[in-house]
Amino acid sequence: MTLQLKNQCPGNYQNELAKAVNRVDFFRIFHSMALRAGFEHFCLMRLFADVPAPTLSTQLELHDLPAGLAEAYDGRYAFSESGLFKMLQETTLPTYWIDADGTQDELMRQMGFELALCIPVQGLNGSRHAIIFLGDRDVPNMELLHAIYYDAAYAFDFYFREILANKKGMGLTPRELEILKWISHGKTAGEIALIVSVSEHTVNSHTATILKKLDVVNRTQMVAKAIREQIIP
C-alpha cells in the first residue's frame, strides 16, 4: 500500500502500475513521479552489468533525460569515476546528493543538476538497478523522501516483472503465436506488420519476447525449436 501524504504527495500509482504494459506506460509513471515530487528528470539504470567500463548511456534502461545528454556526458567524463557510481558499489542505501554542502557529486555538477535522489533497487533475479531523480529543488523532507523511495521501489517491481523479467518457459500469447507462424513462413517484420495490422515496432517487440520465452537467441533457432516442440506445425 502506497503512503498517503498531503500536498507534495507523489501519488498512489497502484492503479496505473497494474495497467502498465509497455515502456511508454512506465515512462509516463516515472516521469509523473519525478514531476510531482518537484524533480525534472528520472533515470532508471542497470548496475554492474558485464561491461568493463560502464558509461552512463550504456547503463540507462529507461529515462527522460534530454536526447543526447547522456552521450554528451560520456564524451567528456567517465561515469565509472563519479561518486554516485562508486557509492552504488558500496551500499544499497538510498542517498541524495546536493550542491550546498559540497557533497554534490561530480556527476550532478557535470550534468547541471543541483539535487539527485538515488534509490538502489533489485530485481527478482538479483539484478541490481538504481532509480535516480534529478532536479534543482531543495532536499525533500523526510516524509516525502520516504514516500518517493516507496513509490519508486514499488514501480520498479512492476517494471521488472512486466518488462525486464526473463519469461523463459512462459506460454506464448495468441498474437505471439501468430507472429511466430509468419516468421516460420519467412516473412519479414515489415511484411508481418502489414498482415497482422500492427506496427513493425510491435512485431519486433513480440519477436524479442518470443526469443525470451523460448530461450533462444535468433529467429532461426526460434523456428527450429518451435517446430521441434510442436508449437507450430
Place this chain on the structure above:
Amino acid sequence: MATVVNIMLIDDDPAEELIFRAQMKKVVNYDINMLYAACIDEAVAMFGKGAAVDIVLLDNRLGPGEDFRESVPRLRQSGYIGPIGVISSSLTDPYFQSFAEYGADFRIDKAEFDPTAISFLIQEYAPR
C-alpha cells in the same frame, strides 16, 4: 544539425493542432515536421500520396461514437506500419487496456504530452 522527425497529428479539433505544434517546437535536438489531418480519411489520403511519417498521434475520439478501436485498424488497412500512439484527455476507460490488440503502440494522456514525453517517444519509436 538536428534530426528531422515527421509526426502526424490526427485530431478533429484545430485548437489541438496549435497546442501540439507549440509543444513540438520546444523539443530540443529534433527538428519536428508536424503533419496535421483532421480525420482518418484525410490521413489515409496523405499516406496515399506518399507522406513520410515516423509517428502518428491519433486522437481517441474523432467523431461521435468512434474511438481508436475503429480508427487504428483503418490506418493499418491503409498500409501504415509505423508506430501509432493514441492520445486522449482521459485514459481511464477500460477499453484503453486493449490498445495493442487494435494495432496501436502506446497511449498517452494529453496532459502528459510535454517536450520531454515527445523526445522520449521519438527515441523509443523513431531512433536514427
